[in-house]
Structures are given as C-alpha cells and as structure tokens.
Amino acid sequence: MKAVYTDVLIIGSGIAGLVCAEKLSRTLNVRVVTHSKMQSCNSYFAQGGIAASIGSEDSWEEHLADTMEAGAGHCNFHAAHLLLKEGKNIYQYLSEIGVEFDTNEDGSIIFGLEGGHRKKRILHAGGDQTGKFIVNALYKKLQERKVFTYGTAADLIMKDGRCCGAWYKTESGADIAVFAAYTIMCTGGFAGLYDTTTNVRQASGSGIAMAYRAGAALCDLEFVQFHPTLLKQNGKVWGLISEAVRGEGARLIDNTGKLLMEKIHPLKDLAPRDVVAREIQRALEAGKSVFLDISVIADFESRFPSITKMCRAAGIEPGQGMIPAVPGAHFTMGGIITDDRGRSTIEGLYAAGECARTGIHGANRLASNSLLEGAGMAMKISETILQQTALEKMPENHGNAAFPVEFAGNGGCSLPELHVIKEGLSRCAGIVRKEETMAGFADFLERYPSIKPDVNHSLSDLEKINAHVMAWLAVTSALKRCESRGGHYRSDYPHPREEWHFKIIERRIDIDEQTAALREAAGIFY
Ligand SMILES: Cc1cc2nc3c(=O)[nH]c(=O)nc-3n(C[C@H](O)[C@H](O)[C@H](O)COP(=O)(O)OP(=O)(O)OC[C@H]3O[C@@H](n4cnc5c(N)ncnc54)[C@H](O)[C@@H]3O)c2cc1C
Incomplete structure (x- = not known):
C-alpha cells in the first residue's frame, strides 16, 4: 500500500474540516481526505444560518439559557458556555475569510429567528444559502493550498494506543495510508442512515464507527433530532423547509384547517423540534396531511430563494401559500466524546463538528447552533495543535513497516x-x-x-x-x-x-x- 506522511490529516470537508484546513494549512502540512464533491456534505445545504448572540439587544447568557432549555437537562454547561461566548470571534473569522452575511441597507446585520430562540440571533447569507456561502468561501481560500485528496477513509491507523493516521480507498480502488502526527475526524453525523432524512448520503456515521473500532469513547447516540418540516412529494424527499420559515410567521396547519401547535406548547410553531415533529407525526398517523401556511410571508421568494426553487422542482407553487410538510431525521447529537479542546479519548485523535460529542447540544440541539459548533471547535482544535511547542515526532521517521497495522x-x-x-x-x-x-x-x-x-x-x-x-x-x-x-x-x-x-x-x-x-x-x- 502506498504511504504518505503529513503533519495533520483531516477526514471530511464540511464546515469543521474546512475551518481546520484553512487555519492549519497556513503553517503546517495538511491533507484533507474527503469525498470528491464540494456538495457531499451537510454544511453546504445549511439554510437557516448560524446562531450568534452579537446583536446589541442580545447576550451569550440568553443564548446559553435557550441552548440549555432545548438540550432538555442534558447539556454540558461548561462546554456550551465556552462556545457561545465565542460567537463574535466566529462571526469575525467567517467574515474575514469572505462570507458576506445578509445586512440591511445601512450595513447592520439582519438577524433571523428560529425555534427555541427567544431573541433574533441567526446570521444568514444569500437568504437561505448560508451553508453554501460558507463552504464556497472556505474552498476559495484553500484553492491554492493543494490540501485535498479524494477518497473514502476506511479505518484509523493505530500504534500503541495512539492514532497515527488513517487509510483510504479512492474511486478507482487504490488504497493509500496517510500517516500523521494529528488526525482530526470531521466526518459529520449519522442522520443520513434514515430513510426520510434531510442529510446527504455521506452523513452515515463512518467516522464515528472508525473511532469506535479504534477504541475511542462515544456517547449520546440515542439522541437524534427529527426536523419537523421536510418537503416530500410522490415518495421523494426533496429537502428541508427551514425553521426560519416559521420564524417569519408561517404556521403548521392540517387538512381540516386546525392550527397544529396552538394548544401544544407556549412557543407554538416555534416549540422545540422534537415537540413539533411528534405532533406532525401524530397527525400523519391519524391519516391527516400537514402543511406550512406561508401566506403571511409577503416576500417569500426573495427571502427563501432555495426553498422556492425546491418547491417548484417538486411541483408545488409557494405563491399559493401552502407547502406540505413531513418530519425526518436531521441531526445527531451524539458521537465521539471530546473535551473543550476537541481531543478524543485516543491520543492523537481529535474530532469536530457533528461527529463529535462535546455535550453542547445536550439531548436536543438548538436550531443553528451546529454551524457555530463546527466552526468554533475547529478553531479551538487548530489553536491547540498550533500551540504545541514542537510538533510531535513525525511517523515518517518510523517508516511504514514499523507500524503493526494489518490492512490485508x-x-x-x-x-x-x-x-x-x-x-x-x-x-x-x-x-x-x-x-x-x-x-x-x-x-x-x-x-x-x-x-x-x-x-x-x-x-x-x-x-x-x-x-x-x-x-x-x-x-x-x-x-x-x-x-x-x-x-x-x-x-x-x-x-x-x-x-x-x-x-x-x-x-x-x-x-x-x-x-x-x-x-x-x-x-x-x-
Ligand atoms: C438540509 C440541512 C440544513 C441545515 N441547516 C442548518 C442551519 O441552518 N444551521 C445550522 O447550524 N445547522 C444546520 N444544519 C446542520 C449542519 O449543517 C451540520 O450539523 C453541519 O454542517 C455539520 O458539519 P460537519 O463539518 O460536521 O459535517 P458535514 O458538513 O456533514 O461534512 C462531513 C464531511 O465528511 C465527509 N465524509 C464522511 N465520511 C467520510 C469518509 N469515510 N471518508 C472521507 N470523507 C468522509 C463528507 O463527504 C463531508 O465532506 C443543517 C443540516 C442539513 C442537512
């Protein structure tokens, strides 16, 4: 098997992997092993935006209170407060690398509202194309740095309990071992393993499975967030109808005209996702159909251009005011246990983004906290690796043969x-x-x-x-x-x-x- 050597191996190129790559490849030798297309990640499809309590009327304490409440008594307070305090830094970093967040004519940021948030604090870009804008900006920064290698990571390489890299398979079937001083798992969650899902196929938990085989501790895998509103027509899932649509005033209604969330929760249509998803599921199991009544949103097409396009592709005209909705798997809270620097329980192995379990989301993620977590933890990991006084001895010195790895x-x-x-x-x-x-x-x-x-x-x-x-x-x-x-x-x-x-x-x-x-x-x- 061919072997290559690098300072840092990053597996996956969603927001977590790309931020690590952008930060670390400024000074270190970095290799990103990932599936071939830029769109093979959930980050690209994030619509609503990124939560950050940076408005003059807002505070990280209020953001923390909302995060803890959504997390149903299961959040790691320490991890959550460390991340949420970083909102401003994360916003500044993303702006610096070229993400243009939506602003009013006077240049002030437009803040959106989503379920579970008591304040408008969702930054968005291109209306409902936040993920695409972030991924594009990061790819542009990385274009000249030649960090990408395309393939599917198969397993971690371990020696004496330490992670020394991973091996991967290319589309043409070649197998390559990458030996690295640091390996960062950024492979996303596993909601793509559900039949009705908002996720890309690649969100299959492969990184979590690899870490498990290597001996890493995992937890919270029972907590799966089901998004209340997916567009499913003629048996095909077309995609997500962002919570921001309900944030702008859309209401859930069944085919008898009943407002679904009216007496269910004080936050009504913006109640936590699990509550709304179960209510829709109940109505569907009772043989009803459920719709989002968007008639109150005057400028729907300009505020939600991607959703409008998706509806039309599915044969639904948003101008008529009703979009059918079903719940589906969306986000997985559990994963590889990491500390507040992104370190897993295996030496040499870090994890960031949805494959990691920092404890920030508890039993239920607050809307738009995951892009924040992906970027924030990637920044933290990069800082940690860059702060090491000297890079740990490169495995290059040992040579491939010295590793007791069995790929055959x-x-x-x-x-x-x-x-x-x-x-x-x-x-x-x-x-x-x-x-x-x-x-x-x-x-x-x-x-x-x-x-x-x-x-x-x-x-x-x-x-x-x-x-x-x-x-x-x-x-x-x-x-x-x-x-x-x-x-x-x-x-x-x-x-x-x-x-x-x-x-x-x-x-x-x-x-x-x-x-x-x-x-x-x-x-x-x-
Ligand atoms: C439709 C949709 C809308 C969303 N909207 C929002 C939102 O508005 N705000 C918000 O905060 N969150 C949102 N989320 C959640 C958020 O997008 C994800 O939690 C976040 O993007 C995860 O980032 P990540 O970098 O961890 O993983 P991903 O973006 O999923 O990237 C994982 C990467 O790993 C690669 N990979 C996986 N396995 C392997 C392997 N074995 N070998 C090589 N490469 C591999 C994948 O191809 C991909 O490049 C949304 C999710 C979806 C699906």
Whole structure:
C-alpha cells in the first residue's frame, strides 16, 4: 500500500474540516481526505444560518439559557458556555475569510429567528444559502493550498494506543495510508442512515464507527433530532423547509384547517423540534396531511430563494401559500466524546463538528447552533495543535513497516444490504421508539459479525460495514435509556425520569465487565 506522511490529516470537508484546513494549512502540512464533491456534505445545504448572540439587544447568557432549555437537562454547561461566548470571534473569522452575511441597507446585520430562540440571533447569507456561502468561501481560500485528496477513509491507523493516521480507498480502488502526527475526524453525523432524512448520503456515521473500532469513547447516540418540516412529494424527499420559515410567521396547519401547535406548547410553531415533529407525526398517523401556511410571508421568494426553487422542482407553487410538510431525521447529537479542546479519548485523535460529542447540544440541539459548533471547535482544535511547542515526532521517521497495522484480509462482507439497515433504523429508532421493536432490530444486527475493513473490501462494502456498526450503536443506546428526553422519545417511557437525569450512555469497544460495573455507580452506562 502506498504511504504518505503529513503533519495533520483531516477526514471530511464540511464546515469543521474546512475551518481546520484553512487555519492549519497556513503553517503546517495538511491533507484533507474527503469525498470528491464540494456538495457531499451537510454544511453546504445549511439554510437557516448560524446562531450568534452579537446583536446589541442580545447576550451569550440568553443564548446559553435557550441552548440549555432545548438540550432538555442534558447539556454540558461548561462546554456550551465556552462556545457561545465565542460567537463574535466566529462571526469575525467567517467574515474575514469572505462570507458576506445578509445586512440591511445601512450595513447592520439582519438577524433571523428560529425555534427555541427567544431573541433574533441567526446570521444568514444569500437568504437561505448560508451553508453554501460558507463552504464556497472556505474552498476559495484553500484553492491554492493543494490540501485535498479524494477518497473514502476506511479505518484509523493505530500504534500503541495512539492514532497515527488513517487509510483510504479512492474511486478507482487504490488504497493509500496517510500517516500523521494529528488526525482530526470531521466526518459529520449519522442522520443520513434514515430513510426520510434531510442529510446527504455521506452523513452515515463512518467516522464515528472508525473511532469506535479504534477504541475511542462515544456517547449520546440515542439522541437524534427529527426536523419537523421536510418537503416530500410522490415518495421523494426533496429537502428541508427551514425553521426560519416559521420564524417569519408561517404556521403548521392540517387538512381540516386546525392550527397544529396552538394548544401544544407556549412557543407554538416555534416549540422545540422534537415537540413539533411528534405532533406532525401524530397527525400523519391519524391519516391527516400537514402543511406550512406561508401566506403571511409577503416576500417569500426573495427571502427563501432555495426553498422556492425546491418547491417548484417538486411541483408545488409557494405563491399559493401552502407547502406540505413531513418530519425526518436531521441531526445527531451524539458521537465521539471530546473535551473543550476537541481531543478524543485516543491520543492523537481529535474530532469536530457533528461527529463529535462535546455535550453542547445536550439531548436536543438548538436550531443553528451546529454551524457555530463546527466552526468554533475547529478553531479551538487548530489553536491547540498550533500551540504545541514542537510538533510531535513525525511517523515518517518510523517508516511504514514499523507500524503493526494489518490492512490485508479476505474482503468477506456477509452483512445486510444498506437499504435493509436504513429501513430497520428508521422503523425501530425513529421519532417514537419502544423496547420491543428496538430489541428486535438489535438482535437482527447482532446475527452478523463485526467486520474490520481491509483492502479487499469494495467502497460499497465499507459503507455497509460502518452503517452496520453505527446502526447497532444507535439502537442499543436507545434501548438502554429507559426514559424520554429531547431527541429520544419512547412510547413505553413517555416522560423524562429523574433516575436518568445527568446519566450518560457511553460506548467503548474494549470495556471490561468490572470497569463497566464500577462506572454504572457513577452514572455512566454501557
Ligand atoms: C438540509 C440541512 C440544513 C441545515 N441547516 C442548518 C442551519 O441552518 N444551521 C445550522 O447550524 N445547522 C444546520 N444544519 C446542520 C449542519 O449543517 C451540520 O450539523 C453541519 O454542517 C455539520 O458539519 P460537519 O463539518 O460536521 O459535517 P458535514 O458538513 O456533514 O461534512 C462531513 C464531511 O465528511 C465527509 N465524509 C464522511 N465520511 C467520510 C469518509 N469515510 N471518508 C472521507 N470523507 C468522509 C463528507 O463527504 C463531508 O465532506 C443543517 C443540516 C442539513 C442537512
């Protein structure tokens, strides 16, 4: 296998990977391994914007209060307050690299409102094209720096418990090992493993699965945010109708004319996403149809150009005032446990963005806090790496042969097809969960062996191998938490339970029974 050496290996090129690359490649040798297209990431499709409490009427304390409330008593206060205080720095950095946020004629920033926020604090660009503007600006900055390598990362390379890089497979089937002093996982979440989803296919949790195999600690995998309003027509999911649409006054209404959220929550249509998504799901299961009544938004087409385009492509004319809506998987709160500098529990391995679990989002992410987290934690990691007095000894000095890595294998892959895994996860660990169906799906997945990727696996095998592990981790974590909280709702335990408050479900591949028993006493479950 061909081997290359670099200071920093970044896997993934959404907002987290691109910010790390932009910051670190100014002075270090950086390689970004990622799928080939700029649009193969969720960041590109972010519509609503990025939350930052920088308005004169706002404060990070109020932003924190809203974040904690949405997080349903499960946020890491320390991590959340550190990030939210950075709102201004993150805004300044993005502006400096060329993101033009929308402003009024006098040059003042236009702040949007989204669900769960008590203040208007969502910065947006190009109306509803914030993600595209950010990704484009970062790519432009990186154009000359030649950091990108295209392929699918297959597995981490470990030596003596330390992460020394990863190997990847190209579209043409070549396998390449990248040895690095620092590896940063930026592969996004796993909501793309659901049938009805806003996510790109690549959001399949592959980085979380790789980190798990390497021995990293994970947690909060039971918390999945379902967005209330996706546009689905003739069985096809066309995309997301941003919460900013409800922020501008749109109301959810069913086909009998009933305002859906009227008596459900004090924030009505802007209630936390899990509450709204469940209400829509209930109406759909009762045989009703649900619509967003957008007739009160006078300038809908200019405020939401992408959504207007998407509606027309799906055969719906926004000018008529009604857009059909269904809920779907949108964001995963759990992932690779990281500290406030983005360090995982494995030496040499960092994680940022949706694949990381900082604890900022708790059991339910507040709208538009994830672009902020992706950029903010990427800045923190870059700062940490740049602050190291001397770069750790390059693995180049050891030579490929010195690494006890075993990439060879027979390519065996007796696993269920990807669509079967997705269907099972959607049915058993969806908006409403219960023990019987989750246990059935976990049993089904456990009938298949855990497979370690090897060079004889094809790209589609690699996708299945990681999806199998990821789906199993998600459903078994959901099975363990016997309560409802934030993005985890169980019909057999429909309320939060005091005995689960502040408890986490941690996942590690190498935990022994004795340690697990000890940790359970401290509220860490396996
Ligand atoms: C439609 C939509 C709208 C959204 N709107 C907003 C919003 O308005 N505000 C907000 O804050 N958040 C929003 N979100 C959430 C937000 O976009 C994501 O949480 C955030 O962009 C995640 O960034 P990331 O860098 O962690 O991952 P991503 O942007 O998903 O990037 C992950 C990268 O990793 C690559 N990758 C994955 N696996 C591998 C592998 N094995 N090998 C190589 N490369 C790999 C992918 O191709 C991709 O380049 C939205 C999400 C969606 C789907």
